Amino acid sequence: MIHYLLGILLFVIGLYGVLVKRNLFKIIIGLIIMEYATFLLFALVGFREHGTAPIQPGVAGKVFVDPLPQALVLTAIVIGLGTTALIAGLAVRIYEKYGTLDIRKIKKLKG
Amino acid sequence: MQNNTQNTSSGMSLIVKTVARILAGMIMLYGIYIVAHGHLTPGGGFAGGVIIAGSFILLYLAYGATAADSDKRKWYASLCESLGIFGFWIVAILGLVFGTYFLFNIFAKGTPFHLFSAGIIPVCNVAIGVEVAGALVGIFITFAAVKLLERK
Amino acid sequence: MIDLYIWIGLMIIGAIVALEAPDLISAVISLGVCGFSLVFIFLRLHAPDLAIVQIIVETLSLIILIAAVLRTTREDTQERLSLQKVALWLGGLFFMTVFMLSAYRIAHEMSRFGHPLLRMAASYLDMGLMKTGAANLVAAVILDFRAYDTLGEATVLFTSVIGVMAVLRAVGRKKRGG
Numbered sequence: 001m002i003h004y005l006l007g008i009l010l011f012v013i014g015l016y017g018v019l020v021k022r023n024l025f026k027i028i029i030g031l032i033i034m035e036y037a038t039f040l041l042f043a044l045v046g047f048r049e050h051g052t053a054p055i056q057p058g059v060a061g062k063v064f065v066d067p068l069p070q071a072l073v074l075t076a077i078v079i080g081l082g083t084t085a086l087i088a089g090l091a092v093r094i095y096e097k098y099g100t101l102d103i104r105k106i107k108k109l110k111g
Numbered sequence: 112m113q114n115n116t117q118n119t120s121s122g123m124s125l126i127v128k129t130v131a132r133i134l135a136g137m138i139m140l141y142g143i144y145i146v147a148h149g150h151l152t153p154g155g156g157f158a159g160g161v162i163i164a165g166s167f168i169l170l171y172l173a174y175g176a177t178a179a180d181s182d183k184r185k186w187y188a189s190l191c192e193s194l195g196i197f198g199f200w201i202v203a204i205l206g207l208v209f210g211t212y213f214l215f216n217i218f219a220k221g222t223p224f225h226l227f228s229a230g231i232i233p234v235c236n237v238a239i240g241v242e243v244a245g246a247l248v249g250i251f252i253t254f255a256a257v258k259l260l261e262r263k
Numbered sequence: 264m265i266d267l268y269i270w271i272g273l274m275i276i277g278a279i280v281a282l283e284a285p286d287l288i289s290a291v292i293s294l295g296v297c298g299f300s301l302v303f304i305f306l307r308l309h310a311p312d313l314a315i316v317q318i319i320v321e322t323l324s325l326i327i328l329i330a331a332v333l334r335t336t337r338e339d340t341q342e343r344l345s346l347q348k349v350a351l352w353l354g355g356l357f358f359m360t361v362f363m364l365s366a367y368r369i370a371h372e373m374s375r376f377g378h379p380l381l382r383m384a385a386s387y388l389d390m391g392l393m394k395t396g397a398a399n400l401v402a403a404v405i406l407d408f409r410a411y412d413t414l415g416e417a418t419v420l421f422t423s424v425i426g427v428m429a430v431l432r433a434v435g436r437k438k439r440g441g
Contacts, residue, residue: 003376006271008366010278012359017282020355023340025287025332029294032324033278036301039317040274043308046384049377053309054388054400055153064400065309066384067391071404074312075416078157078243081320081327082423085250088331089430092257095335102340145315150397153311155405161319168323185428196421199414214410220396229397232406235413242417246424247323254330257431 003044011037024091024101031087035080042069123173131173138166146240150229156239163240164247171255181256188249195242202231202238267307273300285339291328295321312401 014037017030046066054067091101098106139162145152146159206215214231221228277296284290298321305314342348374380381388387404397403405413 001370001373001376003267003271004370004373005363005367006268006275008363008370010271010275012362013275013278013282015362016355016359019358020351021282022342023287025328025335026282026290026339028328029281029290032294033281033297036274036278036297039313040271040301040304043305043310043313044376045373046310046379047308047377048379051309053153053311055311055398064388066379066381067387067400067404068384070310070313070401071409072412073310074155074157074316074401074405075413077313077316077320078161079416079419079423081324082246082250082420082427084324085254085327086423086426086430088327089254089257089427092331092334093430101335150399150402152399153401154315155312155399155402158312158315158319161316161323165319165323168326172326189424189428192421192424196417199417203410203414214414216395216407223392223396224398229395229403230407232395232397232402235406235410236402239413239417243420246420249424250327250427251323253428253431254327257334 004041007037007041007044010040013037022102022104024094024103027103028084028087028091032080032084035076039073039077042073045069123175128173131169135166135170138169139163142166142240142244146236147226147233149236150232151224151226156236157243159236160240160243161247163244164251167244167248168251171251181252185249185252185256188245188252191245192242192249193245195238195240195245198238199235199242202234206231267304270300270304270307273297274304287332287337287339288329290339291325291332294328295325298324312399 011034014030014033014035017033018027021027021030046069048063048065051063051065054064054070094106095101100106142159142162142165144159145154145162146156149155149159203214206217207213209215210217216230216232218230218234220230223229227233274297277293277300281290281293281297284293298317302314302318302321305311305317387400387408391400391403391408392398395403395407397407
């Protein structure tokens, strides 16, 4: 159970970055940390003691870890890179327009 | 030759360029292996596509990403990406036409643990590999070629 | 089991350093510590597919983030200690405490670590080879049992790349201003 709690603690650290930090890149880093915490939790949930990787089944008496969370995370990792690139591109364009990465100043300039 | 390498201000040193040129082919071959054996060993379309994209990005980093003909390369990357996802949809719709439902496994299952087995899974792996490789190379070229406007 | 704690602890330390570093480049590199530790955790948890993907995606993600930081600025936002900041801190602390408490209750009701409830996966493990013919069960799940999911994810990746190219395009911006 401590494993799950440590994974949730990592998620909360990422949430802290998103909520409290004022720099756009720090917010992006917080989002990525939340993403990693989710992957970690999925992998932890599927782990089975004395199990092996789910390759070449059909051998009698072998215990495998759960393949379903791994399949869910596998696609999500690649999607995460795509969305990270999209957010980073938006941050670059925002810096180009406003000359700052501070989200408070960006709000002031909006009016 | 030497003049040529000295003139290119972008990119890294000659040693890095040579090593990258030798290694890129091997990395790409490894990626193709991962895609082709995705249904037998760890890996598959996502992992292999990412590795193939890594081989291209290694070359870009070693030789320096010039903005010169990046539009054409971006067009090729976009084409690969679109073809990959189009192939996946085609396989899915073939299942609807020749089988009973969308994404039906229309091909023969074959003998397990052989390269040509598991029906549509290797075909979909190849399609996804092409799509992911094109997508990541496209993202990288876009980031390398971006030019900021001067602020006043 | 102790090695798993060490890797997760390394991830947490990397995350904290990444959020608190004053230089954005060092923040991004500390994020790399977090991501590469995740690779070893995946290997430890018998997920080789995930480890292969994560180790390269982490490298590419670092390259992209460093490229983005170098095109903007390296300095973190300067913040003075003010009443608003302290209030934000206290609010965040309260929220996180509530979050962790509810998470503790949920983690109590989950199955014990190492003994998952194989509701869906039991049939995948038993019938996967016979139904799909693929020896790699993860590939069987993502491309046969749950292929709709993969189709949707491939579409999301396609859309995000179109978004990146549209946001960062060079043509069509010359007429702006004047």
